[in-house]
Amino acid sequence: MRKRILKMLNKNARASMEDMAAATGRTTAEVAAEIGRLEDEGIIRGYKTVIDWGKTEKPYVSAIIELKVTPKTGRGFEEIAERITMFPEVESVYLMSGVYDLNVVVKCRTFEEVAMFVAKELSTLESVTSTATHFVLRRYKELDVALGVKEPDERGLIS
Amino acid sequence: MNYDNILNKTITEIKPSGIRKFFDIASSMRDVISLGVGEPDFPTPWKIRNEAIRTLERGKTRYSSNSGLSELREEIARYMERKFALSYDPEGEVLVTIGGSEAIDACVRVITNPGDEIIIPQPSYVCYEPIVQMAGGVPIIIETKAENDFKVTPTELAVAISPRTKALILPYPCNPTGAIMEKGDLVKLAEVLRGTDILVLSDEIYAELTFGELSHVSPAAVEEMKERTVVINGFSKAFSMTGWRLGFACGPRDILRQMTKLHQFAIMCAPTTSQYAAVEALRTCDEEVAEMMAEYDMRRRIMVDGFCKIGLPCREPKGAFYAFPCISSTGMTSDEFCEKLLHAKHVALVPGTAFGQGGEGFVRASYCYSTDHIHEALRRVGEFLEELK
Numbered sequence A: 001m002r003k004r005i006l007k008m009l010n011k012n013a014r015a016s017m018e019d020m021a022a023a024t025g026r027t028t029a030e031v032a033a034e035i036g037r038l039e040d041e042g043i044i045r046g047y048k049t050v051i052d053w054g055k056t057e058k059p060y061v062s063a064i065i066e067l068k069v070t071p072k073t074g075r076g077f078e079e080i081a082e083r084i085t086m087f088p089e090v091e092s093v094y095l096m097s098g099v100y101d102l103n104v105v106v107k108c109r110t111f112e113e114v115a116m117f118v119a120k121e122l123s124t125l126e127s128v129t130s131t132a133t134h135f136v137l138r139r140y141k142e143l144d145v146a147l148g149v150k151e152p153d154e155r156g157l158i159s
Numbered sequence B: 001m002n003y004d005n006i007l008n009k010t011i012t013e014i015k016p017s018g019i020r021k022f023f024d025i026a027s028s029m030r031d032v033i034s035l036g037v038g039e040p041d042f043p044t045p046w047k048i049r050n051e052a053i054r055t056l057e058r059g060k061t062r063y064s065s066n067s068g069l070s071e072l073r074e075e076i077a078r079y080m081e082r083k084f085a086l087s088y089d090p091e092g093e094v095l096v097t098i099g100g101s102e103a104i105d106a107c108v109r110v111i112t113n114p115g116d117e118i119i120i121p122q123p124s125y126v127c128y129e130p131i132v133q134m135a136g137g138v139p140i141i142i143e144t145k146a147e148n149d150f151k152v153t154p155t156e157l158a159v160a161i162s163p164r165t166k167a168l169i170l171p172y173p174c175n176p177t178g179a180i181m182e183k184g185d186l187v188k189l190a191e192v193l194r195g196t197d198i199l200v201l202s203d204e205i206y207a208e209l210t211f212g213e214l215s216h217v218s219p220a221a222v223e224e225m226k227e228r229t230v231v232i233n234g235f236s237k238a239f240s241m242t243g244w245r246l247g248f249a250c251g252p253r254d255i256l257r258q259m260t261k262l263h264q265f266a267i268m269c270a271p272t273t274s275q276y277a278a279v280e281a282l283r284t285c286d287e288e289v290a291e292m293m294a295e296y297d298m299r300r301r302i303m304v305d306g307f308c309k310i311g312l313p314c315r316e317p318k319g320a321f322y323a324f325p326c327i328s329s330t331g332m333t334s335d336e337f338c339e340k341l342l343h344a345k346h347v348a349l350v351p352g353t354a355f356g357q358g359g360e361g362f363v364r365a366s367y368c369y370s371t372d373h374i375h376e377a378l379r380r381v382g383e384f385l386e387e388l389k
Helices: A002-011 A017-024 A028-040 A078-085 A111-122 B018-027 B046-057 B070-084 B099-111 B128-134 B154-160 B183-193 B253-266 B272-284 B286-309 B334-345 B371-388
Strands: A061-069 A090-095 A102-108 A128-135 B094-097 B117-122 B138-143 B165-170 B199-203 B229-234 B247-250 B363-366
Touching: A002 A017, A002 A028, A002 B286, A017 A028, A017 B286, A061 A111, A078 A090, A078 A102, A102 A111, A111 A128, B018 B334, B046 B272, B070 B094, B070 B247, B070 B272, B094 B099, B094 B253, B099 B128, B099 B165, B099 B199, B099 B229, B099 B247, B099 B253, B117 B128, B128 B138, B138 B154, B154 B183, B165 B183, B247 B253, B286 B371, B334 B363, B334 B371
Parallel strands: B117 B138, B117 B165, B165 B199, B199 B229
Antiparallel strands: A061 A102, A061 A128, A090 A102, B094 B247, B229 B247
16 A cells, blocks of 8 residues: 555645545545655655746746765765755755765756855855856756646547 | 449448447537547557667668567567466467457458358457458357356357357457456366367457456466467557557467468568567566556546446456446436437547447446546536436
C-alpha cells in the first residue's frame, strides 16, 4: 500500500483519498492513516504545485549557482549546506560530484536580485571560495511535467 | 459500371462493425467524453522510439526476411520462454506479422476449407467472425455467460464441436469482458480437445494485462496442447505500440510454414523500422511495461469501484483494459443505453452487443484514460442514471 500511495501522490499530489483507496483495495480511513504515518516519518515532506511562472503576471527568474567551498573539519559540507538552506531565495541545495561542490537553485523576482543575492549573501560566506551563476532562460520540463504545448488525444473516440 | 457484378459477395454481405455506428454519432458531436477507445493512452516508451530513430538514421530500411528479422524472432522466442514458459524455435516456429490481426487472419485462412467450422466465443473482439467468413468458413458462436465469468466451459465447447470443426479461437484475456482463462479452466478444455484434430488459435494480445495474483497462462502451456495451439501476440497493447503494426504468431512448424507462405505473398515482411524497435522493446522495456501495467491496474480498480457506486454492477475484470458493467437494471438494451447516454450526457461507451449478441445487457468502458477523465465520465453516467429514476 505504502509504495502505491507514494507513487500516486508523486504523480499527483491532489489524488483523492477515494482513488487511493480504490487503487490499493483499502478504506479511505486506512489510506489517510498511512499518509499520516508517511508524513510523521518524514518520508512525505510536502505537497507542491508545478507552476509555469512564465505564463503569470509576476514571473520569477531562477539561476543555478555552482559553489566551491572549503569543507569544515569534522562536519564536512553539512554546516555550509545547512546555512545556505536557510535563505528563502534558495529553492534547492545539492552536494555534487565533479568540479564544484554545491549546486544551489535560487529563485528571485529579477536577474538583478539574483545577482545581488549571490554577491551579497553567498559569495561572502566564509567557506565559499568561488561561485558561478547560470541563469535559467526557459523551462521546458519541471518536476516530470513537460511545460510545452499539450498534445491533444489523437486517438479516435471509439475503437 | 455495376459494381455489384464485380464485388465479392462474401465480403459485401459482411456487416460493418457495430462499433462504427457509435463512432459516427460521437464524431458528429462536440465535447464528447469517451471511454470507447481500445488503445493505450501512453506514448510508446522513449527507448523504443529512439531505437527506431537510430535505425532510420543508419538507413536500415530494407525488407527483412519474410518471417521477420532473425534477432527479433530470437527475442520473441526468449520472451515467450521468460513470460509464459513456452519454447519455440525462432527458425520455423515464429512469424512476425503486421499486428496480431494479420496473424489471426493468416492462421484462419491456412486451416479453412469452404464450409469448415471455427468456434468463436462471444462477446469478443469484432474481427474473428468476419475473418472466418472471408476465409469461407462457418463461425460457430459460443455465447459465454456472465455467471461463468465469461469463460468457455467444457460443456459449451463439447456441444459446439462437430465433424467439421477445424479450430477453437480463445480470445483471452478478453476484450470486452475482461475475462481470463485460468490454468484449471484450460485443462478442462484440453480434455475435450484431446484426441481430436482441432486447432486452438489463442489470441493473447492482452496477456501482459493480467491483474491481481494471477499471471497469464497460455493454453499452449497446458500438457499436450502445444502441438495444437497457435499463439498470437503483439506489441500494440503491452508496449503501447498500436500504430507500429507489429505482432507475431508462434506455433507448430507445419502450420507456421503455410502462414509464412501466405504472409510472403500478401505482405512480404512486417515494417522493418517497427521490427528493430520491437527488438529494443523486448530487450530492455520490462520495467516500462510493468509501470504501465501498474497504472492500468490502478485505473481498473477506480473504474470498477466507480461503476458499482453509481449502481451499475460490474464484475472485476481480470485482464485487458476494459470494464464490462451490467446495465440491464435500466430496462434498456445496450444499444439504447449507449445511444441515450451519448445524446444526453455526451459520454461514449460501446454497447456489449457490438461484440456479439451475448453482450446484451452490458456495456464496454475502456480505462485507457487518465483518472480525471474516468471520474468525469463516471460522474456524467451517474447523472444520467439519476435522471432515469
